[in-house]
Amino acid sequence: MLERSLVQTRGFRNAGPEGGRSGFEFLLRLPNYRGMRASLADGVDVTVDGESFPHTGNTMVIQGRELSLERLREAVDLRWTVDEPAIVRVAKPGGLSIGVHRITVGVRLRQPYFPIQHQPSIVNETREATIIL
Amino acid sequence: MSTQGFRYGVSLYSYTDDYGTVLTLEDCMAQIADLGATGIEILGEAHVPGYPDPTTAWIDQWHTLLERYRLEPTSYGSWIDTRLRLSRNMTAVEAADDLVRDIRLAARLGFRLVRPKIGVVSMDLKPDPIWEEAVERALGEAEKCNVVICPEIHAPTPIRHPITEDYVRFIERTGTKHFGLLIDTGIFQDRPLPYFPGETEDMRTTFLNGIKVDPADFLLVARHVVFIQAKFHHIDNQLVDHHIPWEKIVPMLRQAGYTGYLSSEYEGARDPWVSLEQVRRQHALIRKLERSLA
Numbered sequence: 001m002l003e004r005s006l007v008q009t010r011g012f013r014n015a016g017p018e019g020g021r022s023g024f025e026f027l028l029r030l031p032n033y034r035g036m037r038a039s040l041a042d043g044v045d046v047t048v049d050g051e052s053f054p055h056t057g058n059t060m061v062i063q064g065r066e067l068s069l070e071r072l073r074e075a076v077d078l079r080w081t082v083d084e085p086a087i088v089r090v091a092k093p094g095g096l097s098i099g100v101h102r103i104t105v106g107v108r109l110r111q112p113y114f115p116i117q118h119q120p121s122i123v124n125e126t127r128e129a130t131i132i133l
Numbered sequence: 134m135s136t137q138g139f140r141y142g143v144s145l146y147s148y149t150d151d152y153g154t155v156l157t158l159e160d161c162m163a164q165i166a167d168l169g170a171t172g173i174e175i176l177g178e179a180h181v182p183g184y185p186d187p188t189t190a191w192i193d194q195w196h197t198l199l200e201r202y203r204l205e206p207t208s209y210g211s212w213i214d215t216r217l218r219l220s221r222n223m224t225a226v227e228a229a230d231d232l233v234r235d236i237r238l239a240a241r242l243g244f245r246l247v248r249p250k251i252g253v254v255s256m257d258l259k260p261d262p263i264w265e266e267a268v269e270r271a272l273g274e275a276e277k278c279n280v281v282i283c284p285e286i287h288a289p290t291p292i293r294h295p296i297t298e299d300y301v302r303f304i305e306r307t308g309t310k311h312f313g314l315l316i317d318t319g320i321f322q323d324r325p326l327p328y329f330p331g332e333t334e335d336m337r338t339t340f341l342n343g344i345k346v347d348p349a350d351f352l353l354v355a356r357h358v359v360f361i362q363a364k365f366h367h368i369d370n371q372l373v374d375h376h377i378p379w380e381k382i383v384p385m386l387r388q389a390g391y392t393g394y395l396s397s398e399y400e401g402a403r404d405p406w407v408s409l410e411q412v413r414r415q416h417a418l419i420r421k422l423e424r425s426l427a
Contacts, residue, residue, distance in 0.1 A: 001157070004154050033179055037217055073219050074220070112212075113212070113250050115258070
């Protein structure tokens with residue numbers, strides 16, 4: 001089963017080779033009571049230790065496919081399910097230091113059964129998470 | 134219970150956030166059975182792993198668990214995501230395809246009711262006009278699968294409203310027995326919900342204060358109602374519901390001759406396991422009121 005928090009404890013790690021880190025990634029539980037076609041996700045704003053990484057620049061890996069925001073918005077054949085967290089990838093040359101970081105996510109979702117004036121819904125959550133390598 | 138009375142069930146929506154983090158499907162079924170309830174309601178795209186194509190192993194497991202806990206499938210929630218893309222709206226044919234897909238899956242899982250949640254085009258939640266053609270195209274499959282399609286009448290939409298009237302007109306025009314109404318008891322809410330963390334007066338949408346539909350309005354549409362989602366948010370340890378006036382609703386349902394399901398839909402605080410206790414309190418409260426009418 002998944003953890004209650006949106007950002008999962010496992011899966012928080014740097015990307016790229018040691019000495020040449022290109023960024024970091026983490027696992028994100030869908031903040032919704034039902035799974036959705038990936039196109040209904042509108043990206044994730046990320047802040048780590050005060051540094052912001054807007055949703056427009058981050059990619060998401062859903063059902064094994066890595067998608068830019070533009071591709072995500074047309075990804076009607078993929079589903080972000082409630083039981084399978086997505087990977088969020090953030091570009092940051094050098095990556096994150098080993099240790100505990102304060103990470104905030106703003107997960108943007110479009111729900112067609114809400115008036116469009118109220119969309120996207122943005123679900124925010126902050127937690128501390130640890131980079132090991 | 135007398136066969137004349139209500140039937141009792143629970144929607145797995147009640148266990149949102151607990152389901153998949155601290156509760157498995159079997160845990161939920163054990164809880165529902167322990168209430169003395171007989172019905173289980175699910176949301177396809179939430180509670181069926183691998184939706185919309187679950188493995189046959191999972192489908193077997195579903196039926197095994199139903200048998201073990203003596204539960205029957207009631208209503209299956211689906212979505213018609215009309216604004217699936219930013220670039221264009223869904224067509225009626227695409228919407229019908231989605232609905233047919235869910236009708237077939239629901240029938241395989243033993244459900245007799247499918248509740249499509251349809252994308253909206255206005256602040257008062259008018260469904261996308263493609264709903265009518267989409268549903269009409271799916272009626273044949275509904276008939277074949279012995280399923281009734283039932284959109285929900287949900288706050289802020291009351292019973293006396295053009296949206297509800299359009300649904301009733303559709304039933305009258307087509308003469309179908311495979312389309313009906315689902316009533317969400319949130320429409321009867323007559324006291325405000327607590328503000329969510331960070332919510333201000335400006336942010337509050339009026340319907341969170343309760344649209345206060347007169348329970349007697351149920352009589353106007355009772356003949357078309359196939360299911361009731363017993364929406365609630367908080368019941369205290371004296372069995373007092375803080376928002377939904379069950380003492381007025383229950384006698385009205387009885388007067389209307391309703392003998393279908395009351396399917397708990399808890400929508401309150403999401404701290405772990407609170408939902409389990411809240412659903413029990415609701416069953417105690419409603420059964421007590423029902424008994425007092427006997």
